[in-house]
Amino acid sequence: MSVAQRLKQVAFLILLSFYTAFVAGPLFWVTTMSLRTTTEIAHNPYALPETFHFEKFYKAWVNSNYNVYFTNSVIIVLSAVVILTLIGGMAGHCFARYRFRFRRFLYFMIFSTIIFPPQITIIALFQILVEYGLYNSRIGLILVYVAFQLPVTVYLLESFFARIPSDLYDAARMDGYSEWSIFFKVSLPVALPALSTTVILNTILLWNEFLYAVVLIVDEAKRTLPLGIQQFMGDHLEDVGMIASGLMIAIVPVVIIYVFFSEKLIQGMTAGAVK
Numbered sequence: 001m002s003v004a005q006r007l008k009q010v011a012f013l014i015l016l017s018f019y020t021a022f023v024a025g026p027l028f029w030v031t032t033m034s035l036r037t038t039t040e041i042a043h044n045p046y047a048l049p050e051t052f053h054f055e056k057f058y059k060a061w062v063n064s065n066y067n068v069y070f071t072n073s074v075i076i077v078l079s080a081v082v083i084l085t086l087i088g089g090m091a092g093h094c095f096a097r098y099r100f101r102f103r104r105f106l107y108f109m110i111f112s113t114i115i116f117p118p119q120i121t122i123i124a125l126f127q128i129l130v131e132y133g134l135y136n137s138r139i140g141l142i143l144v145y146v147a148f149q150l151p152v153t154v155y156l157l158e159s160f161f162a163r164i165p166s167d168l169y170d171a172a173r174m175d176g177y178s179e180w181s182i183f184f185k186v187s188l189p190v191a192l193p194a195l196s197t198t199v200i201l202n203t204i205l206l207w208n209e210f211l212y213a214v215v216l217i218v219d220e221a222k223r224t225l226p227l228g229i230q231q232f233m234g235d236h237l238e239d240v241g242m243i244a245s246g247l248m249i250a251i252v253p254v255v256i257i258y259v260f261f262s263e264k265l266i267q268g269m270t271a272g273a274v275k
Contacts, residue, residue, distance in 0.1 A: 027251070033244035041240050056245040064242070066249055068221060069228035076138055076224060077206045080145035084153050084202050085195060087146070092157030093187050097169065107158075114151050122215050129216060136218050144212050149205065153198050160194035161187060200261050204254055225250045 033041055034056065035049040060066045094100075095107050125144055126135065134140030164187065172182045188195065210226040217223055229246040 030244050030247050030251070033241065034248040036241055036244075038239050038241040041244075053241075056241065057249065060242055060245045060249060064228070064231070064246075065220070066225070066228055066246065069223050069225045070249065072138065072222055073207060073224040076142055076145070077203060079138075080142045080149070080206055081199055081202050083142070083146050084149055085199055088150055088153030088157050088198065089188060089191070089195065090183065091150075091154045093161050093183050095154065095158045096161035096164075097187075107154075110151050111155055114155075118148065118211055122211070125212070126215065135216060136222065138222055141213060141216055141224075144216060145206050145209065148212065149202050153202065156198050157191065157194055160191050164190055196261065200257060203257060207254060208250070 029046070032049055033045075035052045035054070036047075037053060037056075040047070040050075061070075091110075095103065129135040129137075129140045129144075132140075134143065168186055168190070169182055172186050177185065208226060209224075213224050213227055214230070217227065225246075229243060229250065
């Protein structure tokens with residue numbers, strides 16, 4: 001290996017180390033703060049825990065209703081992801097495999113909604129949900145999440161379905177498969193890498209979503225985890241220690257998903273033509 005190549009490797013490792021520290025540093029800091037009290041953090045914010053206060057997690061889980069917030073997040077996010085995967089898969093399959101009137105126009109209308117920032121839709125969504133009796137309900141928030149993430153889901157799945165060879169569909173039709181059977185028995189199994197990618201991305205994004213939840217949910221018993229963390233923030237005093245503990249409860253599921261499914265995520269993002 002030449003000197004120039006070694007220098008490039010060293011430079012790359014240095015940059016990678018800085019990037020890792022930049023990304024992992026805040027997570028490590030929140031982890032240490034979650035094991036310390038607010039008084040300890042105020043005395044020295046960057047010190048390591050001298051006493052590990054694991055009881056803070058129990059206090060946050062039971063006394064601060066984090067068990068309720070966690071359950072609500074699981075129900076809302078999983079329901080939205082299931083609906084997104086099913087409807088997004090069907091829509092992506094139709095746009096990729098069928099030629100029908102106004103196909104390009106409909107695809108453009110769905111995809112164009114990505115450019116609009118979520119803030120400008122809040123008032124309209126609020127009025128619609130109030131009119132149909134879905135304001136301050138889990139079902140209403142699920143439907144909003146589905147509408148919010150559906151364009152990206154359709155875009156990702158349509159591009160993958162378009163790569164599937166037409167011979168597979170022709171062979172399935174010759175074997176007597178209906179269009180529904182082709183979708184569930186041919187398209188979905190072949191598109192598992194792309195489906196895994198959309199499921200992971202949607203789960204992580206919706207798990208951390210705050211804007212729609214804070215506007216459309218006011219009942220304490222229906223709040224999600226990001227809203228639960230907000231209760232430790234006051235106008236004049238913030239319980240930083242409990243905020244950090246709450247953040248760790250919210251972060252751990254996301255980290256677990258990424259650790260166990262990161263390979264699937266990479267495979268789906270880099271999937272090439274299907275052979």
